[in-house]
Amino acid sequence: MPTVRQATLDLLRSLGITTIFGNPGSTEMPFLDRFPGDFRYILGLQEACVVGIADGYARASGQVAFVNLHSAAGVGHALGNIFTAQRNQAPLVITAGQQVRSLLPNQPFLGATEAANFPKPYVKFSIEPARAEDVPAAIGQAFRIAQRRPCGPCFVSIPADDWGRPCEAPVPRILSADVAPDPALIGQAAQALAASRRPVLVAGPEVDQEGMGPAFVALAEAIGAPVLTSPFASRIAFPEDHPLFAGFLAAAPQAVSDALAPFDCVLVVGAPVFTFHVAGEAAIFRRGVPIFHLTADGDTAASAPAGTSILGSLRFAIPALHAALPEMRRTPPPPRIAAPPPLPADPIPAAWLLHRLHLAIPENAILVEEAPSHRPAMQAQMPRTRWGSFFTMASGGLGYSLPAAIGVALAKPDQRVVCLIGDGSMMYSPQALWTAVQHGLRVTTVVINNGGYGAMRSIGQAMQVRDIPGIDLPGLDFVRIAEGMGCPAIRVTHPDALDAALREACRAEGPMLVEVVVDAAIPTLYHKA
Template identity: 90%
Template sequence: MPTVRQAVLELLRSLGSTTVFGNPGSTEMPFLDRFPGDFRYVLGLQEACVVGMADGYARASGTPAFVNLHSAAGVGHALGNVFTAQRNQAPLVITAGQQVRALLPNQPFLGATEAANFPKPYVKFSIEPARAEDVAAAIAQAFRIAQRRPCGPVFVSIPADDWGRPCEAPIPRILSPDVAPDPALIAEAAQALAVSKNPVLVVGPEVDQEGMGPALVTLAEAIGAPVLTSPFASRIAFPEDHPLFAGFLAAAPQAVSDALAPHDCVLVVGAPVFTFHVAGEAAIFRSGTPIFHLTADGDTAASAPAGTSILGSLRFAIPALQAALPEMHRAAPAPRAPTPLPQPADPIPAAYLLHRLHLAMPEDAILVEEAPSHRPAMQAQMPRTRWGSFFTMASGGLGYGLPAAVGVALAKPDQRVVCLIGDGSMMYAPQALWTAVQHGLRLTTVVINNGGYGAMRSIGQAMQVRDIPGIDLPGLDFVRIAEGMGCPAIRITHPDALDAALREACRAEGPMLVEVVVDAAVPTLYHKA
C-alpha cells in the first residue's frame, strides 16, 4: 500500500499538475522530502505572492494550479489573494501544513486552530481530513470541486505526520465541470431578442474563461447589437477592435443606467448584473426593460437585482441561444468615435506612456494590469483584441498583478508578458520579481509612478473629501528595488527616452523593469456623487 505522499504525487502526475507553487515551512517538509525530479517547485518569497502566481498560472493555462502553503500564519499571509482568486474564479487547489496530530489538543507551536475554517468563505471547499488515510481522496475531491463551474480555490489542511501513513490511492474518476441551461428560458430570451428593436449585449470575463470568445462574436453578429464590457471585467470580454464593440461600463449605477437606457432588451453574458463601486440609483432595474443573464455562477445569478438569470455553462448556453434565434437583420450600430492620440509632454502624461507601450509590445503579448487609476486610459490606448491577452483582478485587492504576471509567464513561456502596475500596487508584492529572475521569464514590468495612490485621489474627488492622509508615496526607487533582486531596470522621467526603454524591455530575454514617472494629475474614474 502506498504512503499518503506517494498516492498524492501519483495523483498529481495523473492530473498533469506537476508544478507546485509554494513557500516551505517545517510542517510541509514531509511532503517536500526528496522532491521528485519530474516536478517543478516554484518558490514565492511570501505566501500572497505564491497564491497570486498560482492564480495567474491557472487562468492563463486553463488548468488547476497546486499550491502548498505554510501552516496558520502562512495561510493568513495568503488570504488577500485567496479572496482575489475566488473573485477571479481561478481554480486553485491550496494545501497547507498542520502540526502533527498528537500535538493538536495542546495548542502547539505552528498549530492551526480550526484550520479548515480559516480561509472560509473564500474557498469553495475546505477540509482537514479526519484520518491520514483520507488525505489523498480529499485532494482528489478538491481538484474536482475547483474545476466545477464557477471555478475557484479550494483548501486542504494536512497534518505533517500524515504524509508517511499508508493509504489506498484514490480511484480515478471524471466529473464534468459544465451544466446545461434551461431550454425554455433560452427560448424566452431568444424571443425577446427577436422582437426587440434596439437590444444591447453586456459581456464579461466568463466568456474568455470558458474559451467561448469566437462563439460569442458569432452570437453578437447574429443579433446585430452593440456590445459593452461589464464593469471591472478581469479578462477580455469582446475584441475591442470589432465594429460592434461599444466600450466599457463604469462601476456606477447611474452610469450603467444611462448607457443601457436607450435599449429595449439587455443580454448579459458571463458577467454579474452589475458590479458597482459607488452608490446611486440604477433606474434600469425598475424600468421594465427585459434583462436576460447567462452565467454559470449561481451566487452571481441570485444576487442580481433584476432580470431573468439562466444558469448554465456558456459552452452550452451560447450555442443554444444562437440556435434558438431567428434570422435578424438590424442596421449596424454607429461606430465608436476614434480615440485621440495623446501627445508627449513633460511630465509624461500617463495616456502617452500607455499609447507608446502598446506600440512597443509584440503582437502576441499578454497584458496583466494592476494600475486602477489608469484603467480608463489603458482601455482607450491599449485595446485588447485577442482572446487570452488580458488579465487583471476582479476583487480590487492590491498585491495581485505582479505575482499573477509571473504565473502567466510560467504558463506561457513563449509569449511576452507585460505587467502594467502602479507604484502603490508594486509595493504590495515586489518580491515576485525575484521568482521571475530565477526562472528567466520573459516578463516586462512597467511601473507607472505618479507618487501615490491615484485611485484614492480620484475616488476622493468623486466623494468630495479632501486632506486624506496616507495617499502620497514619496521616496520610492523601483530601479534599486528591482536590481536588488537581480532584475535589470531603468527609470524614465522624460518622453524622449521612453520609446527606447520600452522597446528594450519588451525584447529582453529575461525580466526587465521600467519605472516611468508620470504626471500626477488625478484621473476621473467616477463623476461626483
C-alpha cells in the same frame, strides 16, 4: 500499501499536475522530502505571491494549479490573494501544513486552530481530514470541486505526520464541470431579442474564461447589437477592434443606467448584473427593460437585482441561444469613435505612456494590469483584440497582478507578458520579481509612478472628501528594488527617453522593469455618486 505522500504524488501525476507553487516551512518538509525529479517547484518569497503566481498560471493555462503553503501564518499571509482567486474564479487546490496530530490538543507552536475554517468563506471547499489515510481522497475531491463552474480555490489542511502513513490510493474519477441551461428560458431570451428594436449585449470575463470568444462574437453578429464590456471585467470580454464593440461600463449605478437607457432589451453574458463601486440610483432596474443573464455562477445569478438569470455553462448557453434565434437583419450600430492619440509632455502624461507602450509591445503580448487609476486611459490607448490577452483582478485587492504576471509567463513561455502596475500596487508584492529572475521569464514590468495612490485621489474627488492621509508615496526607488532582486531596470523621467526604454524592456530575453514617472494629475474614474 502506498504512503499518503506516494498516493498524493501519483494522484497529481494522473491529473497532469507536475508543478507545485509554494513557500516551504517545517510542517511541509515531510511532503517535500526527496522531491521527485518529474515535478517542478515554483518558489515565491511570500505566500501572497505564491497564490498570485498560481492564480495567473491557472487562469492562463486553464488547468487547476496546486499550491503548498505553510500552516496558519502562511495561509494568513495568502488570504488577500485567496480572496482574489475566488473572485477571479481561478481553479486552485491549496494545501497547508499542520502540526503533527499528537500535539494538536496542546496548542503547539505552528499549530493552526480550526485550520479548515480559516480561509472560509473565500474557498469553495475546506477540510482537515479526520484520518491521515483520507488525505489523498480529500485532495482529489478538492480538484473536482475547484474545476466545477464557477471555478475557484479549495483548501486542504494536512498534519505533518500524515504524509508517511499507509493508505489506499484513491480511485480515479471524472466529474463534468459544465451544466446545460434551461431550454425554455433560452427560448424566452431568443424571443425577446428577436422582438426588440434596440438590443444591447454586456459581456464579461466568463466568455474568455470558458474559451467561448469566437462563439460569442458570432452570437453578437447574429443579433446585430452593440456590445459593452461589463464593469471591472478581469479578462477581455469582446475584441475591442470589432465594429460592434461599444466601450466599457463604469462601476457606477447612474453611469450604467445612462449607458443602457437607449436600449429596449439587455443580454448580459458571463458577468454580474452589475458590479458597482460607488453608491447611486440604478434606474435601469425599475424601468421594466427586459434583462437576460447567462452565467455559470449561481451566486451571481441569485444576487442579480433584476432580470431573468439563466444558469449554465456558456459552452452550452451561447450556442443554444444562437440556434434559437430567428434570422435578424438589423442596421449595424455606428462605429465607436476611437480616442485620439495623446501628445507628449513633460511631465509625462499617463495616457501618452500607455499609447507608446501599446506601440512597443509585441502583437501577441499578454497584458496583466494593476493600475486602477489609469484603467480608463489603458482601455482607450491599449485595446485588447485577442482572446487570452488580458488579465487583471476581479476583487479590487492590490498585490495580485505582478505575481499573476509571473504565473501567466510560466503558463505561456513563448509569449511576452507585460505587467502594467501602479507605484502603490507595486509595493504589495515586489518580491515576485525574484521568481521571474530565477526562471528567466520574459516579463516586462512597467511601473506607473504618479507618487501615490491615484485611485484613492480620484475616488476621493468623486465622493467629495478631502485631506485624506496616507495617499502620497514619496521616496520610492523601483529601479533599486528591482536590481536588488537581480532584475535589470531603468527609470524614465522625460518623454524623449521613453520609447527606447520600452523597446529595450520588451525585447529583453529575461525580466526587465521600467519605472516611468508620470504627471500626478487626478484621473476621472466615475461620475459623482
